[in-house]
Amino acid sequence: MITMKGICKSYKVAKRNAGFKEACKALFHREHELIHALKDVSFTIDDGEMVGYIGPNGAGKSSTIKILSGILAPDSGMCEVDGRIPWKCRKEHVREIGVVFGQRSQLWWDIPVIDSFELLKEIYSVSTPSYNQKLEELTELLQLSEILRTPTRQLSLGQRMRCEIAASLLHSPRLLFLDEPTIGLDAVSKLAVRDFIKRLNEEHKTTVLLTTHDMQDIEAIANRVILIGKGQVLLDGSLDDMKRAAMTSGDDMSEDSKNLDLIVADLYHNLNIL
Numbered sequence: 001m002i003t004m005k006g007i008c009k010s011y012k013v014a015k016r017n018a019g020f021k022e023a024c025k026a027l028f029h030r031e032h033e034l035i036h037a038l039k040d041v042s043f044t045i046d047d048g049e050m051v052g053y054i055g056p057n058g059a060g061k062s063s064t065i066k067i068l069s070g071i072l073a074p075d076s077g078m079c080e081v082d083g084r085i086p087w088k089c090r091k092e093h094v095r096e097i098g099v100v101f102g103q104r105s106q107l108w109w110d111i112p113v114i115d116s117f118e119l120l121k122e123i124y125s126v127s128t129p130s131y132n133q134k135l136e137e138l139t140e141l142l143q144l145s146e147i148l149r150t151p152t153r154q155l156s157l158g159q160r161m162r163c164e165i166a167a168s169l170l171h172s173p174r175l176l177f178l179d180e181p182t183i184g185l186d187a188v189s190k191l192a193v194r195d196f197i198k199r200l201n202e203e204h205k206t207t208v209l210l211t212t213h214d215m216q217d218i219e220a221i222a223n224r225v226i227l228i229g230k231g232q233v234l235l236d237g238s239l240d241d242m243k244r245a246a247m248t249s250g251d252d253m254s255e256d257s258k259n260l261d262l263i264v265a266d267l268y269h270n271l272n273i274l
Contacts, residue, residue: 001045001046001047001049001081001082001174001175001207002043002044002045002068002080002081002082002175002207002209003044003078003079003080003081004041004042004043004044004064004067004068004077004078004079005042005077005078005079006040006041006042006076006077006078007038007040007041007042007064007067007074007076007077007078007079008036008038008039008040008041008074008075008076008077009036009037009038009060009063009067009072009074009075009231010034010035010036010037010075011034011035011037012032012033012034012035013032013033013034013035014026014030014031014032015031015032015033016030016031036231037060037063037231038060038063038064038067038074038231039230039231039232040077040232041060041064041077041228041231041232041233042077042233043226043233043236045207045209046207047174047205047207048201048205048206048207049207049208049223049224050197050198050201050207050208050210050221050222050223050224051208051209051210051222051223051224051225051226052210052211052212052217052218052221052222052224052225052226053065053209053210053211053225053226053228054211054212054213054215054218054225054226054227054228054264055227055228055229055273056229056268056273056274059228059229059230059231059273060228060230060231061179061211061228062179062211064211064228065099065177065179065209065211067079067086067087068081068086068177068209069086069093069094069097069099069177070086070087070089070090070093070094071087072087073087081093081096081097081175082096082174082175084096094124095124095171095173096173096174096175097173097174097175097176097177098168098169098171098173098175098176098177099168099176099177099179100161100164100165100168100176100177100178100179100181101179101180102161102179102180102181102182102183102184103180103183105152105160105164106120106164106167106168107152107160107163107164107167108152109151109152109153110151110152110153111151111152112148112149112150112151113144113147113148113149113150113151113152113155113163114148114149116152116163116167117135117148117166117167117170120167120170120171121170124170124171126170126171130172131170134169134170134171134172135170138166138169138170139166141196141199142162142163142165142166142192142196143162143192144162144163144166147159147163157184157185157189158185158186158188158189161181161182161185161189161193162189162192162193164181165181165193165196169200172204173206174206174207175206175207175208175209176197176200176206176207176208176209177209178197178208178209178210178211178212179211180211180212180213181193181197181210181212181217182194182212182214182217183212183214190214190216190217194217194220194221197210197221198220198221208221210222215260215261215263215264216260218239218260219239219260222239223238224236224237224238225237225238225239225241225242227242227267227271229268229271229273230273234271234273235267239260242263242264242267243263245267245270246263246264246266246267246270247266
């Protein structure tokens with residue numbers, strides 16, 4: 001399904017000191033810093049896998065998702081998703097993927113949610129029977145019936161995220177990218193989203209790549225964890241592999257360190273990626 005080999009991506013970022021004088025100086029001579037977001041990233045994900053993609057802020061998680069979804073092209077390396085090169089086959093590629101960015105919206109702000117769904121139906125050229133069937137299924141599973149006629153701007157965060165997930169699935173993608181899908185959600189909404197993602201994978205064999213800082217999301221959803229830090233893949237395995245990597249040599253895991261957040265914090269410190 002997904003193959004990445006030796007992917008590298010860098011960004012040129014403008015830098016200047018504070019103050020009016022420095023701002024004027026930057027008009028004629030701008031200083032830049034080269035940021036290496038991804039350095040030789042390689043991994044494969046098979047059909048139907050549920051993979052957690054974790055790492056500290058700035059590790060390269062979102063850059064990876066943007067390359068896999070075709071938004072960005074890498075500087076070097078090879079990336080294929082179901083036989084397609086994402087940034088070269090944009091139209092064909094987006095028909096087979098769904099993307100949810102927790103801090104971005106694909107719903108139109110001032111119109112009812114159902115109108116946004118209808119627009120997405122036309123954008124993806126979904127047939128009316130398929131659309132109606134999928135809408136009915138998603139409305140029931142995500143409990144959307146009471147909010148479909150409400151403008152997006154009037155929804156709570158939890159309601160909006162359920163609608164965002166539904167919007168990303170209206171065209172029945174085989175692959176779902178989730179970037180912080182539960183950020184800011186209350187406990188009930190988080191549980192609903194997690195249960196839905198697991199059910200989606202069980203019933204439709206949808207491949208899921210999840211990036212999040214919430215380790216309870218990873219524990220509830222993912223069968224495999226890929227840890228990235230400073231643009232490099234540092235660990236690829238199960239949650240148990242991650243726990244073993246977090247333990248210092250010869251130490252037993254204490255009761256406190258069994259908490260996943262503490263385990264991840266220890267792992268980040270051990271690998272010096274904070």
